[in-house]
Amino acid sequence: MHWKIVIDSADPHAQADFWAAALRYVVEDNSALIGKLLAAGAVPADLTVESHGRHAWRDLAAVRHPDDPYDEETGTGRGRRLLFQRVPEAKTVKNRLHLDLHPGAGRREEELARLERLGARMLRRVEEPSGGWLVMADPEGNEFCLH
Known part of the structure; x- marks a missing residue:
């Protein structure tokens, strides 16, 4: 079994960079999958950004433990992960979950x-x-x- 905790974020890439460094995790690299989807016309380019010199999803960024398995075709971790997703609203109250x-x-x-x-x-x-x-x-x- 693998799992992820999903965290709402204003800037998923900045959050992924912080938590990757804090936990000594790695930011997932989904660029191979994104490149294939862009080339096939399956997703519009405006759903992507460049992060760390590679294609990344504009509104999602994940970090994973460096020793955990991952899917080489998609870059998606198959172990302990944090996924940061962009949301329009700012955080306003105490977390219901914390690390x-x-x-x-x-x-x-x-x-x-x-x-x-x-x-x-x-x-x-x-x-x-x-x-x-x-x-x-x-x-x-x-x-x-x-x-």
């Missing part, structure tokens, strides 16, 4: 600095009897936690 990142014992502050360099921001520190974590936001304001 928890666990960098390993003693590495939270180092990972905080790395994620901030990538464009994330810390919203608050949480300290409870059960443990502590940081509530953070990605470049579009989606919350996630760093443990």
